[in-house]
Amino acid sequence: MSSSQQENTGCLVLDLRMGGMNGLELLGHLAATGSRIPAVILTAHGDDEARQRSLEAGAVAFLGKPFPADTLLDAVRGR
Numbered sequence: 001m002s003s004s005q006q007e008n009t010g011c012l013v014l015d016l017r018m019g020g021m022n023g024l025e026l027l028g029h030l031a032a033t034g035s036r037i038p039a040v041i042l043t044a045h046g047d048d049e050a051r052q053r054s055l056e057a058g059a060v061a062f063l064g065k066p067f068p069a070d071t072l073l074d075a076v077r078g079r
Helices: 003-007 023-032 048-056 069-077
Strands: 012-015 039-043 061-064
Touching: 012 023, 023 039, 023 048, 039 069, 048 061, 061 069
Parallel strands: 012 039, 039 061
Antiparallel strands: none
16 A cells, blocks of 8 residues: 555455455554554454454454444444
């Protein structure tokens, strides 16, 4: 993500399991580069350990699929 993209990004919505770099790895990469973009992790394969690791890595929310649309909107809004 270029610096101009980062400046215009309000929140990232990441899946825990993505092709290539997974959501948790991307959170780590962003933290290592000093990014302060909030991120929400989504997953259908989560457990308490994955939730804890994601939140410790900087995710603002960890949502198990399926979830109500309002839950995602609240997470993105920072509620």
